[in-house]
Amino acid sequence: MKNRAAYFGVFTALALILSYVEMLIPVSFGIPGAKLGLANLIIVVMLYKTDWKEALLLSVVRIVLAGFIFGNMFSILYSLAGGVLSLAVMAGLKRTGSFGVAGVSVAGGVSHNVGQLLVAMIVVETYQVGYYLPVLLIAGVITGLLIGIISGEVLKRIRQIDLTGERRK
Amino acid sequence: MKKNDWILAACILLAAVAILLFQFVRSDSGAGKVSVTVDGEIFGTYSLAEDQTVDIDGTNRLVIENGTAEMEWADCPDQICVNHRAVSREGESIICLPNQVVISVTDGEEAELDGIVQ
Numbered sequence: 001m002k003n004r005a006a007y008f009g010v011f012t013a014l015a016l017i018l019s020y021v022e023m024l025i026p027v028s029f030g031i032p033g034a035k036l037g038l039a040n041l042i043i044v045v046m047l048y049k050t051d052w053k054e055a056l057l058l059s060v061v062r063i064v065l066a067g068f069i070f071g072n073m074f075s076i077l078y079s080l081a082g083g084v085l086s087l088a089v090m091a092g093l094k095r096t097g098s099f100g101v102a103g104v105s106v107a108g109g110v111s112h113n114v115g116q117l118l119v120a121m122i123v124v125e126t127y128q129v130g131y132y133l134p135v136l137l138i139a140g141v142i143t144g145l146l147i148g149i150i151s152g153e154v155l156k157r158i159r160q161i162d163l164t165g166e167r168r169k
Numbered sequence: 170m171k172k173n174d175w176i177l178a179a180c181i182l183l184a185a186v187a188i189l190l191f192q193f194v195r196s197d198s199g200a201g202k203v204s205v206t207v208d209g210e211i212f213g214t215y216s217l218a219e220d221q222t223v224d225i226d227g228t229n230r231l232v233i234e235n236g237t238a239e240m241e242w243a244d245c246p247d248q249i250c251v252n253h254r255a256v257s258r259e260g261e262s263i264i265c266l267p268n269q270v271v272i273s274v275t276d277g278e279e280a281e282l283d284g285i286v287q
Contacts (some may be wrong), residue, residue, distance in 0.1 A: 075268060103174030110181055124264060125209030126271050131262055133194065137185035141178050148174075 007163055008058065015042040015062040016069070023070055036143050037109065039066070043087065044105050044151040049163045052091035059083045075122075075162045085115030101155060102148030109144025110137055192260065201259055201274050205231065208269045217257060217274070226266040238272060240265065245281045 018038040021116055047055040063083050067076030090108040091097050099107075113136035120129045205212040207226055214232060216224055222241070223231040229250065230242040237255035245267035253263045262273035 078266075098171075098173050099177065100171040102172045103171060103177045104208070106174065106178050117217075120264070120266060122207075124269050124271050125268065126206065126262075126273070127265055129262070129271075131260055132264075134185040134188040134192070137181055141185075142180050145178060 011042055011046055011058055012061055012065070015039045015058065016065055018042060019062065019066040019070065037112065037147060040086070040105075040108065040112070041147050041154070043083075044090070044101065044108065044147060045154055045158075046163075047087070047090060047094065047104075047149070048101065048151070048155055049158070049161070050085065052094075054163075055091070056084070056087050059087055078119050081111040081119040082115040085118075085144055086112035100148075101152040102145060105148025105151055106141055106144035109141030109142075109147065113137070113140040189241075201257075203231070203233065203272055204275050206271045212270075214275075225269075225270055229265055229270050231272060238263070238274070240272065243268065243270075264285075 016039075018041065022036060022038045041061070043055055043059050046058050059078065060083070063079040064076060067073070067079060071079075086108040089111040090104050093104045093107050114133075117129060117133060117136055121127060197209050202214050202216050202249060204214045205223065205225055212224070215221060215231075215238075217233055217236050217238060221232075223233070225231060228244050229240060232239050232241040237257040240250040240254035240263050241254060243251050243265050245265060247267065250263050250265035250270070256263055256272070256274050259274050262271060264271050
């Protein structure tokens with residue numbers, strides 16, 4: 001792709017802005033620690049517009065940058081575990097072809113939370129954290145569904161933009 | 170949205186509800202104990218029956234009152250443990266990730282039966 005670097009820069013900037021916007025508006029579901037994960041919108045769109053490699057790179061870059069700007073080393077660690085696991089699950093589900101954007105996003109949201117929970121278990125060396133699993137599952141489904149529906153709408157509207165590098169028809 | 174999407178979401182929600190129900194049935198309220206661990210090592214065990222305030226390494230303050238334990242203060246930026254509701258049932262916990270403090274309710278030897286059906 002000729003403009004790969006330019007597109008990637010734009011998407012990274014978008015993801016960062018969404019991370020910032022999310023920090024400004026505390027969308028609370030009444031569950032401590034639950035976030036909407038607006039930046040994942042860009043990751044899902046990227047996954048569908050290009051391939052999982054690009055999306056993974058974007059996800060890691062976004063998390064490290066956002067971590068340095070808004071968070072700390074701990075938040076980077078948690079986000080990375082969630083982000084990588086989530087992307088792996090989403091890429092796998094997308095490949096099966098039997099799920100839509102919403103389903104893929106739901107799986108991504110849930111696995112994002114599960115990944116963070118696993119790191120939390122390792123960090124605090126206790127399985128008590130597992131008590132929080134059902135709440136995180138439900139939160140993951142809700143946020144994943146919201147992000148999935150928005151992603152679907154966005155994808156519908158940017159259909160003519162080609163990011164894969166194939167010659168435009 | 171495809172049909173499979175709904176099935177996937179429903180399955181995950183069902184699993185979550187099942188785990189919640191299981192936890193609810195298994196846990197039993199009653200005067201138990203809270204154990205406090207810092208960085209995976211046991212800091213101390215305190216009875217829920219007696220009102221007290223526990224200072225954990227100067228980073229967190231745990232308050233036990235009316236049979237429930239609550240994190241009153243923490244020096245971490247996110248304050249998630251402070252906003253967490255008070256715990257009293259067995260298996261419940263409050264976790265402060267930045268300080269790696271875990272407070273969990275254990276029943277210990279003070280377990281009491283509510284009643285026996287014969």
